[in-house]
Amino acid sequence: MRPRCHAAFAALALFLTTPASAQGVLTPAQSEAQAAYDRALGNFKSILAERRHQIDTRQPLPNLPGQALYLARVAVISTYKDLTDAMPSRIGKPNKFGIPPAYFDAAIEPLVDEYADIFEIMETPPAGAQDSATPFEDVIDLGAAIARAKGLGPDAAAAAGRISLGLFYAETNGKQNVRNARSNTYMGSLQTGPSEDRNGQRKWEAIKGKVAAIDPALAARDDEEEARSRGTDRRFNHWTNVRDGLMNAHADLFAEIPAIVKTLPDPIEQMKLFELIQIIPTPTRSALSSGDLLNYRVSNPTIMKHLRxxxxxxxxxxxxxxxxxxxxxxxxxxxxxxxxFDKAMVKYAEIKPR
Structure with a gap:
């Protein structure tokens, strides 16, 4: 990692907070909301600067170096929403991240760019990671091949490949073999833990013969990647991590894709639903089997906590x-x-799936 000068960032950060005095006379509730946002924004800037300094001076990072940064960003968005609830006039222009303006001040976009840059550095793949020259094609091909082995036709299998690409972007923003700055458990292109990886591998072995009959070339590639990953943490082989991640959490529900597409014709909504299978698997399966997916309601406090x-x-x-x-x-x-998911759709349009 090469040190970089961020004097411009530091200078900009000094001027991004809108002074409360510019808003006129505030009610006590408005003053409290403004002060809470100012504190949250100041803390976010402070942690950003601390992590940047540690990286640029090659200091050791703390355990889970992204957690404090993540929570600081959550606090900025949360307190800004409280501020705009108290002062609707503070709702500003749209931002490039697609965050509703009531939750985010577009003036602080540079801070979030810096946040993303720091996370990318902290989650750099380990030296022994086994990259693929075709990471996006691999995800699509594996998703489609698994769906075909599950008995789906060409259109539904193509949807499975597209959904799988969306999951890759949701978990790692389309970056292969990454670590996790907020967890010591979940790693790799599809961010699995050791037990999930083993479970996915076991499920893959059960359908591998069907996959080989449908797509011998993909099966041959799988044999090569299996041999290459032997003796390593298989989560840092892009192919095996994606394959086992899909098999662990999503493959059993690929059979539901035809019905899901009818209920959710928007491909991005389909990707959201399959991401929920990763976040809240049991309620999502219950919703799918209820016959009324969109109106199915969850109220368990633990589930609501997982969503938050x-x-x-x-x-x-x-x-x-x-x-x-x-x-x-x-x-x-x-x-x-x-x-x-928008990025995944753009990438999908660039690729000609097999």
């Missing part, structure tokens, strides 16, 4: 006070995922 821990209903007092939500509402609240 994954940036859904996580921002602002009003959202965090929710005790239940329908799947229609959950899908609508997944706006932080949409930009990643």
């Amino acid at each position: 821990n994954n940036s859904i209903f996580a921002f602002g007092k009003a959202d965090r006070a929710r005790s239940s939500a329908s799947f229609r509402e959950i899908l609508g609240a997944m706006w932080l995922f949409k930009r990643k």
Whole structure:
């Protein structure tokens, strides 16, 4: 990692907070909301600067170096939503991240760019990671091949490949073999833990013969990657991690794709649903089997906590006070995922799947 000069970033950060005095006379509630946002923004800048300094001076990073940074960003978005609830006039222009303007001040876009840059450095793949020269094609091909082995026709299999690419972007923004700055458990292109990786491998072995009959070339590639990953942490072989991640969490529900496509014709909504299979698997399966997916409601406090821990209903007092939500509402609240899924759709359009 090469040190970089961020004097311009530091200078910009000094001027991004809008002074409370510029808003006129504030009520006590408005003053409190403004002060909370100012504190959260100041803390976010401070942690950004600390991590940047540690990286540029090659200092050791703390355990889980991204966690404090992530929580600081959550606090900025949350307190800004509380601020705009108290002062609707503070809702500004759209931002490049696709975050609803009531939750985000577009003036601080450079800070979030810096946040993403720091995370990319902290999650750099380990030296022995086994990259693929065709990472996006691999994800699509594996998703489609698994779907075909599960008995799906060409159109549904193609949808499975597209959905799989969306999951790759949701988990790592389309970067292969990454580590995780917020977890010591979940790693790799599809961010699996050791037990999930083993479970996926076991399930793959059960359908490998069907895959070989359908796509001998893909099966031969799989044999090569199996041999290459032997004796290593297989989560840092792009091919085996994607394959086992899909088999662990998603493959059993590929059979539902024809019905899902009828209910959710928008490909991005399909990607959101399969991401929910990763976040809240049991309620999502129950919703799919209910016959009324979009109106299926969850109210278990633990499930609501899992959603909030994954940036859904996580921002602002009003959202965090929710005790239940329908799947229609959950899908609508997944706006932080949409930009990643948009990137996946662009990439998918560039690729000619087999």
